[in-house]
Amino acid sequence: MNLIAKLPAITATIYRNTYHGGKGLRAVDVNKDWAANFCHMLGFDDPNDHEGGNVSAHTSHLVGSALSDPYLCIGAAINGLAGPLHARANQEIGDNYTEEQLKDFIWKTLKSGKVVPGYGHAVLRKTDPRYTCLREFAQKHMPNDPLLKLVADVYKVVPPILTELGKVKNPWPNADAHNGVLLQHFGLTELDYYTVFIGISRSLGVLAQMVWSRALGLPIERPKSISTDMLMKQYAK
Template sequence: MSFTRALLNSSRPSALRAAGLRFSSTARPVTLKERLAELIPAEIENVKATRAEHGKKAFGPVLVDQLYGGMRGLPALIWDGSVLDAEEGIRFRGKTIPDIQKALPKAPGGQEPLPEGLFWLLVTGEIPTQEQVAELSKDWAARAAIPEFVEEILDRCPPTLHPMSQFSLAVTALNHNSAFAKAYQEGISKKEYWGPTFEDSMDLIAKLPNIAGRIYRNVYGGGKLPAIDATKDYSWNLANLLGFGENPAFVELLRLYITIHSDHEGGNVSAHTGKLVGSALSDPFLAYGAALNGLAGPLHGLANQEVLVWLRKMQSKIGEEPTDEAVKEYIWSTLKGGQVVPGYGHAVLRKTDPRYTAQREFALKHLPEDKMFKLVGQIYNLVPDILLEAGKAKNPWPNVDAHSGALLTHYGLTQMQYYTVLFGVSRAFGVAAQLIWDRALGAPLERPKSYSTSAIQKIFKDKS
């Protein structure tokens, strides 16, 4: 077969372009894995060049307070999918939330970005076509089934076991069929690690709706789990598994929710945990199972639940349509009681979280008269000035958790203990994308240096 004929038979637009040939618009779209294979060699050279030019340069001081303060603000990780700017908010591969809301493909008749497109962006840095996103939806639907023994594990869990504990159990158990674990045992070359890591990551994301749906129905009822519909997108299938597939507004909410919760740079507990465990060459199932255990912590994934509890307590005390004065008094009573106003403030951001803004715009469009939403908006107008007056926060503005619970409640998903599972489905996108690139670029085992308190004291005593 001639070189030109081989290229034509490949139906690969990229290969045809490289050869200077024209191709038909009806050619099969390049898959995510094929595009990634094209990008990896150049990115390896880019990393080499960056290290050669800047590798010996200091990237900021390390303060003792940072060591004792949970490494807050300490530059210590490479995370390519997203970067969080204190003034601007999150950027996914350089694009803001409004950027991706405009640019990413939508479902037919939909207005919110499809998470499939966001994953493509996280992995490649490129906006996919509608056809590429449709193929990704089909691929995930084809991978969505979970092994029978994992179904049995979930079915045997008592309903009193927290949904996040069940979620972590099931994801960890998927390691049984890990392509990476098998390939590693068979002696795969380090240069090829990314391939089975990609397959595991695709399987992980694809199977999460079935796991999440089974947990929801086992714990809260709802009958037999419906089958995955290969003609529908990821968010529709997740909504349908939860029993909300016939509510198009809820499906749209899930598309937005998964997209904006998918990644938030690498320093948060779940993302960092996934990267750290993955650096030991644990497969993506083991790495993300560990990440979920971090996400389950009250200081991480449970924040929107705490917001909703606080809002409901407020409503029970001062009514569903309180005056501004009544709300102000309740906020002050919260602060004077030694508590924080949940959903306000952020470790990095110094402005209103763009993820909050995106949810507020969704609510204004779909549920402007909802009483809980009106209360959330009322609080938004009052809390920042009160927090500044009280001197309680460097950033008095709302974060993503200040709004999400109110939206989910409006559509009937009222089981607050389950909310973190939805967060867990979403955050897999960012963690998986980074795991793929870590294996492609040969990221090493993470092993930071630790010091004892006495060692710190000795270091500075010797310097004095």
């Protein structure tokens, strides 16, 4: 509970120190809620539970199952978020292109063995409903933003290409295909901070689940071990 309470002030201070020379630091406003205070301390004043099935949330469960300190658990979880297949996907944005250039770029990306950031999901088999909500919000509040056009064009181009590739179970976008554009529009343009930004919001869910894990006395997590002999028997078939 202490960690949840401290995170907005800690991460907002990091933001102001890193990108604004330590200027404009603000105190907690007791009349604002948790999220509003975070935005206020970042310097933005405009009005404005996660399950355990992804890398960062599962990492916090895994480290926490050893009864490690919650501060260590959230640190491990954010390290998981920093990968380009996870939350860092929302940093991969750009503009100035034609649709054919966009298609060529997508094919070159896939043929080089890389993935398209923000597309595909381990659980979902359709467009992420979070993506849909972000899209509707953007169309209402920032319809002329040039990056919004990019997001729309990528949405039109990428799913057919991934379907044609034949290896992707879910060719549709997840939330990371859209949320970076909103952050850019509202002034949070420092891409390296995006992982921190998503990490603090995720902390509410993963730390609440840690309370339940310890209250229920859940056991330590251990990976399944596979021996060389087992592998040889498996592939000998």
